Amino acid sequence: MKTPSEDVAAEYPLQQLPAQPPALAERLSQTLLTLVASPPESKALPCAQPAERARQLAGEAAARAALAAGSLALPPGPLGWLTVMPEMLAVWRIQSQLVADIAALYGRSAELGQAQMLYCLFRHTAAQAVRDLAVRVGERLLVRPATTALLQRVAGQIGAKLGEKLLQKTVSRWVPVLGAAAVSAYAFYDTQQVGRAAVELFEREQLLDNPA
Numbered sequence: 728m729k730t731p732s733e734d735v736a737a738e739y740p741l742q743q744l745p746a747q748p749p750a751l752a753e754r755l756s757q758t759l760l761t762l763v764a765s766p767p768e769s770k771a772l773p774c775a776q777p778a779e780r781a782r783q784l785a786g787e788a789a790a791r792a793a794l795a796a797g798s799l800a801l802p803p804g805p806l807g808w809l810t811v812m813p814e815m816l817a818v819w820r821i822q823s824q825l826v827a828d829i830a831a832l833y834g835r836s837a838e839l840g841q842a843q844m845l846y847c848l849f850r851h852t853a854a855q856a857v858r859d860l861a862v863r864v865g866e867r868l869l870v871r872p873a874t875t876a877l878l879q880r881v882a883g884q885i886g887a888k889l890g891e892k893l894l895q896k897t898v899s900r901w902v903p904v905l906g907a908a909a910v911s912a913y914a915f916y917d918t919q920q921v922g923r924a925a926v927e928l929f930e931r932e933q934l935l936d937n938p939a
Contacts, residue, residue: 735753736825737910749852756886758816760878769831777832778926785922788825794812797911799880811893818914822848822921829922833929842873842928847928849885853869857876868928 759772761785776781797815826847830839846860 732874752883752886754886755889755893756879756882758812759819759845759882759885760841761817762816762823763841765849766830766836766839766841766844767820767827769827769836770826771826771831771891773834776831777829780832781829781926783838783923784825784828785919788821788922789918792821793911793915795821796914797907800907802809815889815893818918819848824919825918825922826925828888829925830929835929838906840873841878842870842930845878845881845885846870847921850924851916853885853888856881856888866931868931870928 750842771780771784795817796814798883799810799817823844825846827836827839832842842860846857850857859877860873863869
């Protein structure tokens with residue numbers, strides 16, 4: 728099933744866009760490592776029905792992400808290219824806060840580290856990359872020790888994947904109204920998927936290995 732952004736990309740070929748800079752994947756990977764270096768604080772409190780409250784928070788976060796992404800996607804043409812990275816960062820920050828809030832609902836904020844954050848943020852968009860962070864053991868999920876080398880390697884793989892998606896995003900800048908709608912819709916969907924990944928990670932008696 729194609730996402731809204733992919734439908735737009737199919738109609739407006741990438742030949743119209745500037746070539747991907749060689750250092751783009753590295754820039755994205757470093758941005759991600761900086762983003763997850765310190766998980767955001769959460770004001771959420773543990774509750775009796777964390778899954779239900781998590782769905783509510785995911786819906787609210789998805790709406791904020793859609794508004795932020797859609798607004799930043801409105802500038803047309805070359806001017807719009809300058810808003811691609813700010814758009815992605817704005818959505819990632821909203822999603823990071825969502826993951827932190829869901830961890831707090833389950834009373835597991837102390838276990839939320841860089842590996843858990845990367846897993847929740849990109850499990851659905853870069854599954855091949857984050858599979859090195861976690862393995863299933865029966866019904867449990869074991870998050871492997873988050874060594875610096877492992878985090879850098881996973882972030883690099885995610886950065887390469889995101890570099891491809893970033894080029895697709897630039898297509899929307901040529902069709903501001905339609906493109907902004909597609910970007911907004913995908914940000915909503917993407918944030919909901921992040922919420923689902925976080926719930927899956929924290930709702931069961933799962934093993935989380937996140938050494939300092």
